[in-house]
Amino acid sequence: MSNNQHLVAPSILAANFANLQADVAMVHESEADWFHIDIMDGQFVPNISFGFPIIKAIRPLSNKVFDVHLMIATPDDYLEDFQKAGADVLTVHYEACNHLHRTIQRIKQLGMKAGVALNPHTPVALLEDIIADLDLVCLMSVNPGFGGQKFIPHTINKVRQLKALILRTNSKALIEIDGGVSMNNAEEILRAGVDVLVAGSSVFKSENPMETVRQLKAVDVSVSVV
Ligand code: DX5
Ligand code: ZN
Numbered sequence: 001m002s003n004n005q006h007l008v009a010p011s012i013l014a015a016n017f018a019n020l021q022a023d024v025a026m027v028h029e030s031e032a033d034w035f036h037i038d039i040m041d042g043q044f045v046p047n048i049s050f051g052f053p054i055i056k057a058i059r060p061l062s063n064k065v066f067d068v069h070l071m072i073a074t075p076d077d078y079l080e081d082f083q084k085a086g087a088d089v090l091t092v093h094y095e096a097c098n099h100l101h102r103t104i105q106r107i108k109q110l111g112m113k114a115g116v117a118l119n120p121h122t123p124v125a126l127l128e129d130i131i132a133d134l135d136l137v138c139l140m141s142v143n144p145g146f147g148g149q150k151f152i153p154h155t156i157n158k159v160r161q162l163k164a165l166i167l168r169t170n171s172k173a174l175i176e177i178d179g180g181v182s183m184n185n186a187e188e189i190l191r192a193g194v195d196v197l198v199a200g201s202s203v204f205k206s207e208n209p210m211e212t213v214r215q216l217k218a219v220d221v222s223v224s225v226v
Contacts, residue, residue, distance in 0.1 A: 006190055008216045009034035009067050011200035013049060014147045020058065023204065028062040030213040035064055036198045041072040044096055045145035052085045059086035069117060071144045072096065076103055083110040091115030091138050094122055104133050119144065120152050124161040131165055134173040142179030147200040151180030156192045163193035183215055190221045
């Protein structure tokens, strides 16, 4: 992707749940492309976030893409429920799917885009035989479960490996990076080949969240580094 074609997806995990409507409106009015929606079940990850009622409640507030990231142990049991709740992109974890190919086909049959997320310890090479079927790969740059963690630098190498795999296989998959993304590392991340920046704390905990989204969107990697 060229100049400023990357997407920005604020993670509402870092929003103010006592006034979610206002934060959703901010993302809607901002230059953000997608909403990133983190679902945690207390099994796959050591935290519980929120479920269907929240997605359904905010669905009418914006027509932007709902990018739903399932950090749950048995995603296959709930694919249709997430489609009904309003997911546009549905991402399951590689580590949670015994029959990943079947899961991906089912997500697509339900009319959603299909994504796979990799934990920090899971090698990109394991996607070799599924990459052609994917619309998105989410590289976790923190251990999933919590917002506000520190970016794991090795993820940059994984982005480069994934980019090479995508080019070699002619896959259309977008590369998404999730965890610890801020204005301090966005440029390096984008230069490595990322298409979608997920950002929670760095957006919602900033002084001016809408301006932070604008800045993340405006990072320009078209000029080469001298
Ligand atoms: C972590 C979640 C992330 C999280 C990112 O398990 O998948 O989407 O919201 O939050 P920050 O940007 O604060 O690291
Ligand atoms: Zn996420």
